[in-house]
Amino acid sequence: MKTTLSTALLGVALTLCASLASATRIDPVASHIGFTLKTRWGQVLEGRFPDARGDVEELGDGRHHVRLQLATRSVEILGHDTYTRLTRGKGFFDAQDYPWVQFVSDAYSPDLLRDGGGLSGILTIRNIHRREVFTISPSRCAKPGRQCDVIASGDIRRQDYGVDRWNFALSDNVRFTLRVRVSEEAAHE
Numbered sequence: 001m002k003t004t005l006s007t008a009l010l011g012v013a014l015t016l017c018a019s020l021a022s023a024t025r026i027d028p029v030a031s032h033i034g035f036t037l038k039t040r041w042g043q044v045l046e047g048r049f050p051d052a053r054g055d056v057e058e059l060g061d062g063r064h065h066v067r068l069q070l071a072t073r074s075v076e077i078l079g080h081d082t083y084t085r086l087t088r089g090k091g092f093f094d095a096q097d098y099p100w101v102q103f104v105s106d107a108y109s110p111d112l113l114r115d116g117g118g119l120s121g122i123l124t125i126r127n128i129h130r131r132e133v134f135t136i137s138p139s140r141c142a143k144p145g146r147q148c149d150v151i152a153s154g155d156i157r158r159q160d161y162g163v164d165r166w167n168f169a170l171s172d173n174v175r176f177t178l179r180v181r182v183s184e185e186a187a188h189e
Helices: 002-019 081-088 111-115
Strands: 022-026 032-038 044-048 052-058 064-071 100-105 117-125 128-136 150-157 173-180 182-186
Touching: 064 117, 111 117, 117 150
Parallel strands: none
Antiparallel strands: 022 052, 022 182, 032 044, 032 173, 052 064, 064 100, 100 117, 117 128, 128 150, 150 173
């Protein structure tokens, strides 16, 4: 009886372990997360988040989901110190009170990275959560994220996230561009 119970418990434990997710870290050095803003005078401002972190989690059913965090304290507008300060300030990302922009995707098939298409999830800026869709470009390699970048882009409206200052100078639309690689090391919680 004890052996049967032990065998049953071992079987349940193995089944649970097999269904647990495994995660891979996003490589912060090889990944590039940027955005563009346009001024009312037609100037295009290029921004970037040099401190990007996150992981890609493989779910028990074979689908994945991604969690990405971008540090607002290090956000930069390339070549423009004044715009960088404004972007980190209260009127934009408000880095002091809201240190992270976060995206948590819905579960998706790994085929999405190969074939391209929409990746939906929840984007959080200034503690405002909204459903957004980013477009994944079809892959140019057999192992997207490892052998080549996963390339994605998406447009958001600043006012949807309470980033409504500087409307006289900046358009409402922000275009995010992501080139993401994963590390060969597994993520540890």
